[in-house]
Amino acid sequence: MSERLQKLLAAAGLGSRRTIEAWIRAGRVTVNGRPARLGDRAGPGDQVRLDGRVLELGEAGASMALLLYHKPLGEVSTRSDPQGRPTVFDRLPPAPAGRWISVGRLDVNTSGLLLFTTDGALAHRLMHPSGGIEREYLVRVRGRPDAAVLARLAQGVVLDDGAARFMRIEPARASPGHAWFRVVLLEGRKREVRRLWEAAGFEVSRLSRLRYGPVELPRDLRPGQWRIADPELLDSLHGAAAAAHHRH
Numbered sequence: 502m503s504e505r506l507q508k509l510l511a512a513a514g515l516g517s518r519r520t521i522e523a524w525i526r527a528g529r530v531t532v533n534g535r536p537a538r539l540g541d542r543a544g545p546g547d548q549v550r551l552d553g554r555v556l557e558l559g560e561a562g563a564s565m566a567l568l569l570y571h572k573p574l575g576e577v578s579t580r581s582d583p584q585g586r587p588t589v590f591d592r593l594p595p596a597p598a599g600r601w602i603s604v605g606r607l608d609v610n611t612s613g614l615l616l617f618t619t620d621g622a623l624a625h626r627l628m629h630p631s632g633g634i635e636r637e638y639l640v641r642v643r644g645r646p647d648a649a650v651l652a653r654l655a656q657g658v659v660l661d662d663g664a665a666r667f668m669r670i671e672p673a674r675a676s677p678g679h680a681w682f683r684v685v686l687l688e689g690r691k692r693e694v695r696r697l698w699e700a701a702g703f704e705v706s707r708l709s710r711l712r713y714g715p716v717e718l719p720r721d722l723r724p725g726q727w728r729i730a731d732p733e734l735l736d737s738l739h740g741a742a743a744a745a746h747h748r749h
Contacts (some may be wrong), residue, residue: 503546505540506549510551510556513617516625522539530551531549531553558656565618566597567716568593568727569729570726570727571614571718571724572614573725574609574612576588576589577589578603578608592725592727593723593727601617602624604617605713613638614712614716616716616738618735626742627713627742635713636686636688637711637712638684640683640684640694640705640707642706643679643704645675645680651682658697659694660697665697666697670683678743698714714738714741715738715741
């Protein structure tokens with residue numbers, strides 16, 4: 502079964518359809534050795550290359566799946582690591598079709614919910630900065646921030662890559678020398694939670710993601726364990742991505 506080229510490449514998680522159309526216009530994509538044109542179709546038997554590199558393409562209509570993973574500390578969110586550290590992909594089961602694409606990343610010192618899908622277009626929409634998909638974290642900071650600090654973090658702080666703020670910030674609990682908070686962000690810039698607290702003069706000593714959009718980390722999912730989500734959860738994620746898309 503052949504599909505339009507931009508749909509096929511978007512489903513493989515290579516970029517948005519708009520980005521892929523720009524690649525095709527620029528002559529960067531070939532099908533069976535000849536430059537692709539907008540509107541071209543390709544199927545499983547065709548060889549598609551981007552900048553001369555052969556692309557692994559699943560079928561765009563292949564079964565879509567969503568996997569929830571409880572990332573432990575110490576794992577990196579890339580497929581391979583030059584330093585030989587374990588990666589989040591090491592423990593995952595084979596994808597039912599295509600390959601697992603991670604929805605965003607968590608840094609090596611952050612634990613918690615990491616989503617994987619076989620639907621590249623969905624992953625791209627969920628990660629896009631304009632999407633407004635909530636990410637909720639449990640964070641432990643050294644010291645005891647006062648109300649003025651919390652107000653500043655909710656109003657906005659200028660980081661080196663622009664202004665950022667917590668949409669919500671709620672005290673969770675306190676322990677000797679530390680304070681715990683639940684915080685919500687609408688984007689996933691690199692180390693954003695840590696950098697926001699650092700800008701306010703506080704060091705994050707523990708960080709875990711509890712929720713991504715409508716998907717919560719199940720309480721009984723232990724670090725290093727994964728679970729295939731039921732179709733209803735995948736549908737709710739599609740709904741969140743579609744709502745975010747319409748808002749912009």
